[in-house]
Amino acid sequence: MRASFFLLAFLFTVPEVLAEPANQLPSFDIDRNCSTEAGDVETKANCQRDEAEAKKQLDQKWSKLSADAKRQCVKESSIGGDQSYVELLTCLQMSSEWRDGQP
Numbered sequence: 001m002r003a004s005f006f007l008l009a010f011l012f013t014v015p016e017v018l019a020e021p022a023n024q025l026p027s028f029d030i031d032r033n034c035s036t037e038a039g040d041v042e043t044k045a046n047c048q049r050d051e052a053e054a055k056k057q058l059d060q061k062w063s064k065l066s067a068d069a070k071r072q073c074v075k076e077s078s079i080g081g082d083q084s085y086v087e088l089l090t091c092l093q094m095s096s097e098w099r100d101g102q103p
Contacts, residue, residue, distance in 0.1 A: 025055070025062045026074055028083035036082070054085035058092070069095045 034047035062070070073091035077084055 023067075025058055026083070026088075028055075028085055028088075030055075030085070033082055033084055051085045054089040058085060058089055061092075065092060065095075 028051075030048055030051040033051060034044050037043050037047045069092060073088050073095070076091050077088035
């Protein structure tokens with residue numbers, strides 16, 4: 001009986017926990033992401049600029065995008081351990097809701 005209670009409590013809280021990250025833009029470490037860029041100081045600076053610009057665009061549209069699209073693209077943009085706002089933005093821009101002008 002006690003195990004059933006804990007199982008039910010877990011099942012009712014899981015959807016909330018899974019939905020929560022989609023409500024706010026994830027926090028990616030731009031410096032760490034760009035430090036792996038091969039090249040000179042200018043290449044790293046360009047990477048940081050691109051990441052910051054992508055984050056700015058995402059900040060503006062994040063609340064207007066569906067939770068499913070956000071969750072899927074956050075997952076895809078984090079593959080391989082790197083987390084990139086540019087990749088996240090690109091994924092969301094390729095979604096039908098972005099193209100259809102919904103956000």
